[in-house]
Structure formats: structure tokens, C-alpha cells
Amino acid sequence: MSKGEETRERILAIMEESVLQKGFGATSIEEVITEAGITKSGFFYHFQNKNALAKALLLRYLEREDVILDDVFNRGRDLAEDPLQAFLVGLKLLAELMANLPQEHPGCLVATCCYQESLFDREVRELNRRIVLHWRQRFRSLLEAIAERYPSRCEVNLDELADMVSATIEGGLVLGRATGDRQILPAQILLLRSYIRLLFEPDRATVH
Amino acid sequence: MSKGEETRERILAIMEESVLQKGFGATSIEEVITEAGITKSGFFYHFQNKNALAKALLLRYLEREDVILDDVFNRGRDLAEDPLQAFLVGLKLLAELMANLPQEHPGCLVATCCYQESLFDREVRELNRRIVLHWRQRFRSLLEAIAERYPSRCEVNLDELADMVSATIEGGLVLGRATGDRQILPAQILLLRSYIRLLFEPDRATVH
DNA sequence: CGGGTAACCGTACCGTGAGTACAGTTATGC
């Protein structure tokens, strides 16, 4: 990594932490460059403006999220070859991961962007949109494998069900952030898990 | 309503529309007072600062939300006396309501506040927290009536299940906003409804 | 109908933060 890339990465890391903690609008360039040990000119050498920074941040975030989700659901697949069990394990691992996040868990950058729309240009919004559709695709493919093997107890659209995973995470983050209760997000993921079980898991007397 | 209250209300209405569309930080006092036809002095006569405005906005929002939710779930109760059926009808009505929102559906002020935290003081954040707990209470009481009559197929915590209603709405709003697809939110509410059915509805061959 | 107060207006000002301009400087990699 060249020196330039290194500085750029440092800016992004500092920015991300602050944005997730305080929001995008409330994070000033000045405080970022102070912490990064550079000057304003240095900052604008790397990023045209705050918008470009947001875009880079979203891209970086997307990649990291992908790695985390890949990891969780791949481990699920390793532990159980059945697609349903694999997904359920993945959700449980995800819930555990979210429960053990270090202090003040971060929100989601996508949601942050959502509620700051006018600060960003069309390109950023389009990127935001693509991320959500990417998540849909990710979860849909897992759900398709499940639906192929197990009939669902209730007719559901797989795209919508895939969105439900994202929506649960986003919703759980909002509530967790609003209340300051970090257990809400993992609890919501486990409720989603329970729904998936009721939907696809073959009959038993009563599930517990 | 006195002239002062009228102006205050006008400010709040203009502010709310803009905040839901563009976010809190991106809505300037100047543009609000221009649209309201008053001066800066006039604005600061009514509100100490932007924070006080946010607080008033949240309170107003809470009341309106309450009216809407009361209406929807009371109508559910009127249409079916069984608490489960009443809740299911309420959810369906809510989904319909959300599907038919006029253009660019607004986000949620609570979520907006969540992702702008540092802009607000402790009082606003505390208010935000209380709103979420109020929602929990609201849905919990409906769910308790259901759980009393119907055994659940799967052990669930009623507080968490109550939160799931809020989380579904918040999550659906985020996704809808990010993608620009207004159908996501109602679809998510219907999925939640399907979960409630699977959880509590007595056995039939297959639910459709 | 007079007066007091609520509901503003006008003007001038400050601090902060985004962003621009542009010339100069240091460091790095080939």
C-alpha cells in the first residue's frame, strides 16, 4: 500500500467510526483531519468533497459487510450441510456476533445515508440502492436452496423474505440505537430465525 | 388556537415535511422561516434553538402516530372480537395504509433522530427512547391478549415480539427509502403478520 | 377605548464548518 493509499485508508477509518457514532452531518472534516494528522489541503487532495468521502465510505462498508456475512453463513454451511439448518446456524451466529459488538454498537451506513438523503448526490443514493439489492440477492440464494428442499407452510415471496433479513437488521439497529439496549438487535435476529423455522422446518409436535 | 400557536404549528408542519424528506441536518432554519413567512427573530421567539424544535417535532410526531395506530388496531378490534384476528386485521390495515402513502413516503422521525444523535441533546435522545418503549407497551398489550387465549408454537418473549412490530416498520422504511420501492414496507408488515399467524393460529392442514 | 403583553420585525453581529484557490514544499518510487 502506497503512502497515499495509507492516508486515504486512515481518513476513511476515522470517518467511519465517527459517522457511525455521531452521524455524517455531525462529523466535521476538520475533526477528521486533526485526528488523521493532516491538513485540509491534504484531505481535499484525496477526496473532492464530503460526498466523495461518503461514496468511498459506502463502498468500503459494503466490502466489509460482505466479508462478515460470508463468514457467518459459510460457517453455517460448514456446520450443517442441510441448507435450512445452515441458514439457521448462520442466523444464530449473526445474532451472537451482534450481541457481542464492542460498546455503543454502530448503526448501518446505508441507514445513515437514507436519513440524510439530501446531503448526498444521485450517485451516492444509487450506490445505496444497489447495496440493498445486493443483500436481497445474497439472502435470496440461501433461501432458494431451502425452499427447494422444504415446502413452506405459508406462501411467501422469496425476495420479500430475503429483504426481511435486511429489514430485521436495520430495524433492530434503529431500536437498539434509540433505546440504548444492545440486546434488541440480536433478539430480533433470533425472532426472524424462529419465523424461518416455522416456515420451513418439517412438522414436529411442538417446536421449542 | 391563538395566533402564536398557529405560527408555531405552521413552523412544525413545514419542518416535519422537510425533515422527513431531507433529514434534520439538511433542513435549514432559514428555508423554514422563508416558507413560513416569518423572520429569524420570529422563529427564535417560538423555539429556543433547533434542538427545541426537534423535541417539539418528536412530541407532535408521537401523538400523530398514536392516533394512526389506535385507529388501525381499533378498527381491527371492531371487525373481529378475537384478539388474534383483530391484531391480524390491524396489521393488514396498516400494510394497506403504508402501501397507499402519497409519493415518496416519509421516513420515521425516531430513526431520523437515531442517525443524527450528536445533533441532539440528552433530552431529545431520552424522548426518542421513551417513544420506542411506548410502542413496545402498545403492541405488547395486544400480544398479551393473544397469548392468553392461544398457545404459541414456539416460545417467544412478548416484549421482543412487540419490538418486532416497530423493528419491521423501521426496517421496512429504511429499505424502502434506500431502494425507492414503496412496496417493501407493506410487504414486510405482511410477512410479520404471517409470522404471527404461524405462531398463534391454531393448527390447520396448511395455512394459505 | 386604552393599555399591556404576545407576537413578532430589522439589523447587526459571531463562530463554525464546507469548500476554493493556488503557490510552495517534501517525500517516494522508479
Add this chain to the structure above:
DNA sequence: GCATAACTGTACTCACGGTACGGTTACCCG
């Protein structure tokens, strides 16, 4: 060792939140 990348420094502009404060208008109440 030299070109270029990676900055620094200084000096602005503009928008926005917020303050200060004196003056003005409108409304309600006795």
C-alpha cells in the same frame, strides 16, 4: 536524480446556527 505524488500554508468565500437588542404591530381584556 528526477518526476510526480502527496501533501502544507495561507487566505479567502459562503451558508448556517445562534445571539443581542431595540423597535413595532396586533390582539385581548378590563
